[in-house]
Amino acid sequence: MTDIKVEEKWQKKWQEADLFESDPNDKKKIFITVAFPYPSGAMHVGHGRTYTVPDVYARFKRMQGYNVLFPMAWHVTGAPVLGIAKRIERQDPWTLDIYKNVHKVPEEELKKFVEPEYIVKYFSEEYHDVMTRMGYSIDWRREFKTIDPHYQKFVGWQFRKLKEKGLVRIGEHPVKYCPECGNPVGDHDLLEGEGVGINELTLVKFEIDGEYLVAATFRPETLFAATNLWLNPEADYIRVEVDGEHWIISREAYNNIKNQKKDTSILSDVDAPSMIGKYVKNPLTGEKHIILPASFVDPEYATGVVYSVPGHAPADYIALADLKKDVKTLEKYGIVKEVQAIQPIGMIHLKGFGEVPAQEMIEKFKVKNQNDPNLKEATNEIYKLEHAKGVMSNKTGKYEGLPVSDARDRVIVLLKEEKRGDVMYEFSERPVICRCGTKCVVKILDDQWFLKYSSEDWTEKTYKCLEGMNIVPGEVRANFQYYIGWLQDWACSRRIGLGTDLPWDKKWIIEPLSDSTIYMAYYTIAKYMKDIDPEDLNDAFFNTVLLGAEPTSDIKIDKETVEKIKDEFNYWYPLNWRLSAKDLVGNHLSFHMFHHAAIFPQNKWPRGIVVFGMGLLEGNKMSSSKGNIVMLEDAIKTYGSDVVRLFLMSSAEPWQDFDWREKEVRGISKRLNWFIEFADRVEEINGKVELKGHETAPEVSKPVNAWILSQLNMRMRDATKALEGFQTRKALQESLFLFKKDIDHYFHRIEGMDDEISRKEIGKVLVHILNVWIRLMSPFVPHAAEELWSTHGGEGFASEASWPQYDSDLIDEKVQKSEEIVQELANDINEIKNIIGVKPSKVHIYVAPEWKWKVFDIAKEVGKPDMGRIMGQAVKQNVHDNKKEIAGFAKKVTREITRVNYVGRIDEYSVIKESLDYLSKEAGAEVLVYDEPTYDPEGKSQNASPYKPAIYME
RNA sequence: GCGGGGGUGCCCGAGUCAGGUCAAAGGGGACAGGCUUAGGACCUGUUGACAUAGGUCUACCAGGGUUCGAACCCCUGCCCCCGCACCA
CATH class of the missing domain: 1.10.730.10 (Isoleucyl-tRNA Synthetase; Domain 1)
Incomplete structure (x- = not known):
């Protein structure tokens, strides 16, 4: 390794010489950036790889004579540090442990972590320090944080531009929400339920006496095969008013729904047992279905009302079977006859299955009753199969012949349009519990701002941007193509977190992925900001500097400075390379293209993207929260930063996953020592x-x-x-x-x-x-x-x-081949020695005669292993007087010409003669070489062929 | 499900787009030898099988095909990994 003191010495010298401070000049430029870090924890070796790649490239290009700009800044906007600060304040043991023992924060500092701004300040300073110690060639004059007032002015300008261009809209959006805290919650605010998604369910209104029993489902197309409704007689049901209608749902469901529908209120309680045996009307088919009791119905999930499709839903099938056997219950509700009469209905053709796939699934998964855990698997399996391969049968009227997925979409549209159905949102898994201990709900925010990534024009433009870019590795281009088309409108405003106010609606903060899409442009002007009052940074200024608009009297900064800043931006932009992690392809990197395409003229669009793989530690995924990481600082202390850099750059290509293995890092360390010692040799x-x-x-x-x-x-x-x-x-x-x-x-x-x-x-x-x-x-x-x-x-x-x-x-191919011949000769001699187990005192070497070279030349010219042609040519040219020998050799050549990399004639005799000392040493015997076989007692010289001289040992 | 990427020797991994120079780079590990008081470090060799003359056979997930020739091209099957959103 390189001594740490030596490393620090050079870091200081570079700094004193301002080596990496890049200003416009007349050289060709390269502008390279890497996704800036969110400094909420210490740097580990995974981060090390991320920032070493651009540094290596920057240093390489600088040596090639380019003027290279490699800047760095801190992405401190967002909500995670708020959660961390709260947990530190509450003395949450798990959080304290992680920060003390994994991130190695001293006790004194940790106390100050109750302030979110302090956390990002602390870690951004630590990042800066570690990056310096990694030897990164960063132009630090351009460092900034995304909550700096100057930067916020820039983001404000960006969003006004987007709005001007009609790329922002207002609308509804479901979020995870804690009713107790009165706030949307992010994953980091959760006690339980991290990473849980939000699913959209279809609500189906079954009419009963002018009111509705509202069931929720993922599969509204199965309404054609509905046989009954399920209620849980143990659960609490209530009558609520929604949009002027009366809905009957479970009490728990109302706690969720009231966050999703406007103007709802509770009207009265409903006695569930008294509903059993009554009939409701199917909104799609108009059929009447009986209401039946079922214990598997969870009042907390969705509406607590379920409609039953025993033909296709294993749970319904088995609940029905259970009920048919439960004579006591049937008699209690007086529904014996009715229930016994119910038969599962099949309405989807599925290859490999009969009329009632739910039954077959239950047999396949050996489900015993409605509380069997295997039931979920059976349900999932059939859901997937029917969604992917099912076709609607003749029981489905106009939907007959349609794939299930298409039919489902159409049914949803129909139900919604005719107000016979609705939608609601529910967590994909439960429970989801806030740090405060309250169960979270899905809430619909109705004045949420969106970036309209679904806009056709915008998408088209972005595709054009992609077309003009270099993507490394190339395979990722297909990914981008897909994501750019797939992106829907993106909710770009937040209620909580650090960030910049949405300029026209100050109760919102700009969402953190959206506030960092064109910030690379800001680097080009960042170094001027320390002398400028943020209040002077108005739209007129940015329009002139970044978009080349004619300066107007609104600009509050002196003309000369504006001109200089503008020139600097125009010198560095467009960005040559943007580096970021694989998982950001579908959001950050795509947004990066979208926003550039929207705001800047084409000649300022980004030119290239490099995508990173992930980091493993001894074969396992790195994870700060599990403590399964190696801190970069510790790695530098143990090995020196050169070794760390060398390992990270050599063990995998940037886009591949690398694996930090202690043993291999040590191997790299030895290799670097070898290199350093080479100079001494x-x-x-x-x-x-x-x-x-x-x-x-x-x-x-x-x-x-x-x-x-x-x-x-x-x-x-x-x-x-x-x-x-x-x-x-x-x-x-x-x-x-x-x-x-x-x-x-x-x-x-x-x-x-x-x-x-x-x-x-x-x-x-x-x-x-x-x-x-x-x-x-x-x-x-x-x-x-x-x-x-x-x-x-x-x-x-x-x-x-x-x-x-x-x-x-x-x-020189021939020079390389010559050395190869000598080396092969030494190897062959040793191999023969091994096989025959004899130590020779003399080794005789015979080079191939002229005519064999001619045959090689002919074979090379023929190009294909075509024995006939090689032979024919050789005879025609009369290369040798013994036809039989020609034939034998031609056969051998035909076999071997493709295996030998024939680069033309080589004077083997001289080459070998020059290497006799070496060969003798390797063979442990005297080695002699002959251009003519003057001494050849066993006739071995006949074996000689070009590039493979014959050997005789005695 | 949708989209993307893969399966190579004890392990990691190159090679596959442009078929022959591929028993298959490089690293790690293991084994043997040298050096050393010893360990470490360093150097050399071996690491699919067989072989008394540099060779032969078997091999790159499985099964077919194209070709004089396939790890590489085509088809079929099996298996694995990643992303799918409002979050950095």
């Missing part, structure tokens, strides 16, 4: 190293040196190409891991080349390699790179050195 061989002036490769005469230079340039080429596409892992595979293998081999190979000329050439080669290699590593391990660069006489900062340019002339 170069010095040992070469003497004092002066890197300056060794940017270009030296002239070499030895084949090994040509080989290592060829490898070096190939690695440079491949690493550069990988980095251009954000493939940090690939880039490191090439530039660190594979090239280290090359160097290992090189050292192995040059061992013993001790003569003056060899040493001198090797020294020069190594110094050049060191010069290049430090620069290749600089974006990944900037501290180690600076340290090596400065101690070995590099010029200026390694962070500012130029990115190494590969020389394609030095990448």
Whole structure:
């Protein structure tokens, strides 16, 4: 690892030199941003990956000569910290534990966490500190928080613009709501029921004496097969007034419904048992259905009234079966005959099932009675199957032949239009309990503001924006395509949380995902804000600066400053790259495109997106709430930030999930040490190293040196190409891991080349390699790179050195093949030794004769493994006088030409002769090479073929 | 359900778009050897099976197909992961 003190030294030097403060100049620019953090906890290694990727790219591009802007800010708007502050205030033990032990907040500081603003202040400062210690090349002059008054002016402008363009509307919206606190609640405010969704149910009004028994269902299309209604005689039912009608529902249901319907009131109690046996009218078919008792009906769920479809609902089927057997109850209500007469009705054709699928499901899941837990599974299974594959039967009138899903949608529309039905909302799971201990309900807010993402024009424009963007990795483009079309109107106002007031309706706060869609533009002007009074930031100012409008007299800031700010924005915008996590594809990243498309002209639309994968810890999902995380700060202390960076960049590509494994991190640490020590080895061989002036490769005469230079340039080429596409892992595979293998081999190979000329050439080669290699590593391990660069006489900062340019002339296939031949020879000799179990004293090598090369040339030209043509050509050209030998060899070539990467003729005799010392050492025997088989007692020379010289051992 | 992505050797993971240089990179682990007082670190080798001359066989979820040739292309089946909203 790089010593922490050394890392801090360089961080300070970079800062003193203002190295990463980027202002407009005449160079080409790159503007890269990453989703800013919500600082409600400490940074873990997962965050480390998120911010290291843009840093590596920024450093890479800076070295390539671009003017790079990489800024950072803090997203502090939203509700989570409010909940945290409340829980800290209440001394909630779980919260205190997490903040003390996982986020390592000192006791003194924790006391101040009762103030939500203090929490985000505390953690944003900690983030800033840790980011600095990770060596990130951020322009900190542009740092801000999303509750800064200047920023709020910017967001206010943004929303007025959207409203002007008709992209905002007002409407209804269901939310989780705590009746006790009188507020909508987020997941973080819940004691129980985190992540529970809100489902829309259809209400069906069954008429009885001018009133309605209102049942709730997910499957209104099954009304055709309804046989009866269920009430729970144990439950409390009441008569309520809704929109002028009288509804009969359970008392608990009313507590929910009253939050969803206007002007409701309780009229009177209803005696449920007395309802049993009466008849109601089916609003769709007009049929009469009897009301029956059922214990499985939960008065707390939906309306507490259920209509029964025993043909398709397993619960109804089994409840009916139970009831038929329960003679006592039947007699009590006097409904014996009526119930016995009820038969399940089938109304949906489903492949693989008969008339009554509910019955088959019950048998399949072995459901015993209406309280059996398997009942839920059976219900789910048939729900899914019928929804996906069911077709309406001839019992459904005009719906016959329609897929179930279509029929359902039509029935819902019909019921609503004719006021024979309605909708209500219910949690997908229960219970949902607020931190205050109260059961939450679904409430409909009726003056909620929406961003109209469903607008066709807007969507079209956004598609156009997507078209012009680079998406990394490419597969995610299909995702974007889907989400942009799928997005419905988005509720963009909130009652609680930190944030910016909705400009035209101050009782609302702008929803936190909506207030951070175009903030990248704000970075370009943020550094000017400290000298400007936020009150002077009016629409006239933003219109001129960001949209290029003619300046008007409304602008309160002096002309020159406005001009300067405007130029800066125009220099940096459009944004080149936006980086964010996978799970934000469907919201933040899509909003980002929507808002840019709406507000800015096309030439300012974003140009690229990179999507991140998630982080695992020893194979398990990282989670702060479960304490299953490694703090970035701790990782830096243990390994140094260079190691952390290197691990995060090398273990997976940015869009893949990475897995923080202690053992592998240690492996990376060793690898970095090896790299640092490599510089010492170069010095040992070469003497004092002066890197300056060794940017270009030296002239070499030895084949090994040509080989290592060829490898070096190939690695440079491949690493550069990988980095251009954000493939940090690939880039490191090439530039660190594979090239280290090359160097290992090189050292192995040059061992013993001790003569003056060899040493001198090797020294020069190594110094050049060191010069290049430090620069290749600089974006990944900037501290180690600076340290090596400065101690070995590099010029200026390694962070500012130029990115190494590969020389394609030095990448030589034949040079690489030659080395391969030598290495294969050494391997083959050892393999033969192993097989025959004999230690030879002499090894004779025979290279292939001229005519065999000719056959290879012919095979290469033919291109396909076509024995006939190769043979024919060889005979025609008369390459060899022995036709039988030609035939035998042609057969072999046909088999092998595709397996050998034939790059043309190589003077194997010279190559091998040059490597005899090495081969002898490897073989542990004297090695001799022949261009003619002058000594060949066993005729082994016949085995020789191009790239595979024959071997004879004795 | 809708949408997206996958199944490769003990584990992680490259390779699949552009079929042959693939018994399949790299890392981790394991084993053996060197070094060392010892451990760690470091270096070398092995890590599908068989093999007394560099070879052969079996292999990339399963089953078919296309091709001189398939981890890679096509079809079928099985299994796994992620997102689905008002939340950062």
